[in-house]
Amino acid sequence: MSEAAEKFKEIVQKADSIAVSVAPANKELNLPDNKKLLAGSILHNFFLSLGKKSALNETAPEENVLIRLDTKKLPISELKYERDGDELKIILKSPEKSPDISHVSVSKEIAPADLLVLIDPPEDEIPGLLEKTAHRDVVKLTAKEKHLAAKLAELLEIFDKKFLEGAKENLWILLSSEEKALAAHSQNGYLLLQKLLELGLDEEKAKKARLEKKSAFWKLLGRALARSEYEENIGTAWSFLPKADFQKTGAGQDAILEIFEEFRAEMAGAGFWALLWETSSEPKKISAVISSADNSKLAPLAGLFGASLASSCIFASGFSAFSEAEIKIRGHIKKVL
Structure with a gap:
């Protein structure tokens, strides 16, 4: 060991x-x-x-009720508690005849x-x-x-x-x-x-279990690939995943990065890849992950989005519709070509 x-x-x-x-x-x-x-x-x-x-x-996280007191200003000689029906009494005995309770505070703290x-x-x-x-x-x-x-x-x-x-x-x-x-x-x-x-x-059994776990992923990937298209004039491969795709396949947003990697592999030869997905029914519900075959174009592209570069990808969010996201992404890609 x-x-x-x-x-x-x-x-x-x-x-x-x-x-x-x-x-x-x-x-x-x-x-x-x-x-x-x-x-x-x-x-x-x-x-x-x-x-x-x-x-x-x-x-x-779990929170505790915290009772604090300054024992210099309010000396305590004994602490005990007793139950009175549903109530719990915490009793502090002080040598002072008329203790000043302003030195006692009750608050909450996160239990470490x-x-x-x-x-x-x-x-x-x-x-x-x-x-x-x-x-x-x-x-x-x-x-x-x-x-x-x-x-x-x-x-x-x-x-x-x-x-x-x-x-x-x-x-x-x-x-x-x-x-x-x-x-x-x-x-x-x-x-x-x-x-x-x-x-x-049992390696075969483990492989089968893995495939069963991946079933929702493969279904979602199939939908992403079915919606994929290539825009030749800017060398960009696109794909779109509406919220309904997540609901029908049972896959979650945790599959997005792996879907994106498979999408890039399937659309190899593109200069840029953009996967857009719908996160909820709320406004500003569209997010996107974007990448480029030319790493030198990623930093300036990230700057145009006001986003940070995460490894070899750019993440953008806050779009109200797929069309809005597509127009903005297309415009920024044209600027770095």
């Missing part, structure tokens, strides 16, 4: 409440990174199986998690993630040295091999997704696959 793994085990064993935080792939649109979200889900379920109070990307676990966070987002979730201790898991799947497998195994065995299918799905992004298979990925097979992983 590595020193880091041993330290992790010690921290987890001492914690009662744990918050697992996964930074979105795009902060403005709150689009999740599916691989990191799966890693967070594996860890979250593991903590629950340990009997911990675990939350994954908690949006409504004993442990905050950050799943492979971008370095520039760590301060914001730490500030967002109240915590007493923090652990950061990264994919710098090895796959998240391999790192999670190691952490689960140090508690008990049964936890690794119980998560083997999801670890395989995560490992497959991480390996897919590499030009060649990694050594740590190969070793993990061998371990999962030794634990009884």
